[in-house]
Amino acid sequence: MSTQSTRAAARLMVAPSVILLFIWMIVPLVMTVYFSFRLYRLLTPDRTGWAGFNNYSWFFHSPDFWIAIVNTLLLVGGVLIITVVLGILIALLIDQPIWGQGPLRILVISPFFVMPPVAASIWENLFMHPQNGLLAAVSQGLGYDPILYLESYPMASVIFITSWEWLPFATLILLTALQSMSSEQLEAAEMDGASALSRFRYLLLPHLSRAITVVILIQTIFLLGIFGEIFTTTQGGPGNASTTLPYMIYKQALIAKDIGRAAAGGMIAVILANIVAVFLVRGMGKNLDA
Amino acid sequence: MARAVSTRRKIALTAAAWAVGLAIFFPVFWTILTSFKTEVSAVATPPEFLGADWTLQNYADVWARSDYPRFFWNSVVISVGSTLLGLAVAIPAAWSMAFVPGKRTKDLLMWMLSTKMMPAAGVLIPMYLLFQWTGLFDTHIGLILALMLMNLPIIVWMLYTYFKEIPSEILEAARMDGASLRNEIIHVLTPMAVPGIASTLLLNVILAWNESFWTITLTTVNAAPLSTFIASFSAPQGLFYAKLSAASTMAIAPILILGWFSQKQLVRGLTFGAVK
Numbered sequence: 001m002s003t004q005s006t007r008a009a010a011r012l013m014v015a016p017s018v019i020l021l022f023i024w025m026i027v028p029l030v031m032t033v034y035f036s037f038r039l040y041r042l043l044t045p046d047r048t049g050w051a052g053f054n055n056y057s058w059f060f061h062s063p064d065f066w067i068a069i070v071n072t073l074l075l076v077g078g079v080l081i082i083t084v085v086l087g088i089l090i091a092l093l094i095d096q097p098i099w100g101q102g103p104l105r106i107l108v109i110s111p112f113f114v115m116p117p118v119a120a121s122i123w124e125n126l127f128m129h130p131q132n133g134l135l136a137a138v139s140q141g142l143g144y145d146p147i148l149y150l151e152s153y154p155m156a157s158v159i160f161i162t163s164w165e166w167l168p169f170a171t172l173i174l175l176t177a178l179q180s181m182s183s184e185q186l187e188a189a190e191m192d193g194a195s196a197l198s199r200f201r202y203l204l205l206p207h208l209s210r211a212i213t214v215v216i217l218i219q220t221i222f223l224l225g226i227f228g229e230i231f232t233t234t235q236g237g238p239g240n241a242s243t244t245l246p247y248m249i250y251k252q253a254l255i256a257k258d259i260g261r262a263a264a265g266g267m268i269a270v271i272l273a274n275i276v277a278v279f280l281v282r283g284m285g286k287n288l289d290a
Numbered sequence: 291m292a293r294a295v296s297t298r299r300k301i302a303l304t305a306a307a308w309a310v311g312l313a314i315f316f317p318v319f320w321t322i323l324t325s326f327k328t329e330v331s332a333v334a335t336p337p338e339f340l341g342a343d344w345t346l347q348n349y350a351d352v353w354a355r356s357d358y359p360r361f362f363w364n365s366v367v368i369s370v371g372s373t374l375l376g377l378a379v380a381i382p383a384a385w386s387m388a389f390v391p392g393k394r395t396k397d398l399l400m401w402m403l404s405t406k407m408m409p410a411a412g413v414l415i416p417m418y419l420l421f422q423w424t425g426l427f428d429t430h431i432g433l434i435l436a437l438m439l440m441n442l443p444i445i446v447w448m449l450y451t452y453f454k455e456i457p458s459e460i461l462e463a464a465r466m467d468g469a470s471l472r473n474e475i476i477h478v479l480t481p482m483a484v485p486g487i488a489s490t491l492l493l494n495v496i497l498a499w500n501e502s503f504w505t506i507t508l509t510t511v512n513a514a515p516l517s518t519f520i521a522s523f524s525a526p527q528g529l530f531y532a533k534l535s536a537a538s539t540m541a542i543a544p545i546l547i548l549g550w551f552s553q554k555q556l557v558r559g560l561t562f563g564a565v566k
Contacts, residue, residue, distance in 0.1 A: 228502030
């Protein structure tokens with residue numbers, strides 16, 4: 001089917017995407033590497049020169065950096081665990097014979113379409129606010145003082161907000177996978193006397209493993225870059241309690257305007273992402289071959 | 291799962307499922323509700339549900355602000371623009387990869403997927419600098435380009451999986467009937483490709499509208515879309531809770547509605563076709 005001319009035409013048609021993505025990958029990456037070894041601050045643009053590994057060592061010697069790394073991993077890990085576990089449970093629940101499954105799905109997937117700054121703003125102002133928030137009203141109704149969620153538990157609050165946003169995604173993917181499961185197998189097992197728990201463990205869970213893998217992989221890609229929620233609510237604070245690596249890089253770049261440091265941070269972020277990717281692919285790769 | 295189930299069990303399951311669903315949806319519901327209250331009513335303790343004072347004034351006030359319509363328009367321009375540009379580049383690519391696959395096609399697709407895994411913070415510096423140097427900073431075109439590049443892998447992948455489902459026998463049948471390449475594309479393939487393209491367009495408008503990293507870092511005043519607006523005004527100084535709710539509702543309403551219709555596309559697009 002593919003003659004010489006169609007193949008040449010095909011290559012021409014793919015070219016723009018490839019070229020664009022290639023430039024998008026290579027040029028910024030090379031620039032980041034370059035600037036990471038330079039001393040360059042936008043506020044003092046004349047003081048410039050070679051910085052060697054100074055920018056990198058600034059990060060490694062900064063306690064803020066290690067806090068940021070921990071927070072980043074907490075965020076990714078925390079949201080993953082919450083969304084996958086709850087996602088499976090909710091998907092199982094929705095998959096039951098119930099009335100109004102269609103409208104229910106619409107309710108459940110809604111948080112995913114709320115843009116991160118709005119989601120964060122809703123939780124920050126309408127719920128978590130110590131005077132006017134709904135949660136404060138609940139606390140007071142129960143006789144307790146309102147909890148200062150974003151001040152006392154900043155990272156946990158960010159993890160909570162982000163989990164609320166991403167739970168629909170996990171639930172939807174897992175529900176889609178569940179609904180592709182043949183009911184005859186499950187019914188046969190039930191008739192053979194298998195309990196609900198063992199039906200889940202030996203039939204449903206293996207069938208879902210591919211979908212779970214996809215959810216974990218995709219969510220990790222996006223969760224490593226979570227930014228809008230932190231920017232809107234805590235700005236990384238109090239102090240640096242809820243600063244993640246992307247937010248720290250943002251602060252260095254646009255607030256401290258230290259290009260060299262932000263570039264070094266960017267490289268570290270890329271390396272971290274690659275490390276995580278290697279672990280994930282190795283750990284979950286087998287599930288994808290199904 | 292078609293099983294005969296006792297009505298009592300069905301009622302219990304339905305109640306449980308709906309309780310969970312309503313709980314998840316509640317924050318959105320509460321925001322929409324609050325947007326129709328007066329400011330006094332919005333911060334009343336204990337919180338008012340049905341007995342509140344209702345008004346449409348918040349929407350009027352927010353929209354009458356000098357800048358809100360501009361933020362809204364920027365969101366529209368950036369999300370639609372980046373999606374159309376992305377489609378223009380991706381359709382030929384996905385087309386040829388689906389119908390004229392070469393030896394390296396699979397590798398190419400995998401490589402495109404890997405570009406999506408690059409953390410945005412990793413290229414913040416070059417993007418920021420390049421945008422400043424080329425005057426693209428805080429412009430519509432700049433944001434359109436940035437978001438297009440971010441989403442291009444998803445667009446290509448999604449289109450590829452849709453195009454791959456079009457049976458190539460139809461192409462061959464048309465060719466055997468003497469249709470030229472041009473006719474083939476226009477009259478046979480395009481109608482079959484339109485649903486896939488529409489789905490991809492829908493999902494990407496949604497993704498671009500909700501994007502908050504580049505829209506916050508690469509804009510200040512002129513091209514800033516709704517994400518920047520809400521992020522900067524979240525701790526309400528000048529906007530109080532009812533108005534904030536109205537602003538938020540207007541910011542998310544288009545995408546909520548679009549999203550409700552695009553569940554399938556979401557699953558396919560964001561899992562790069564792994565789950566369909």
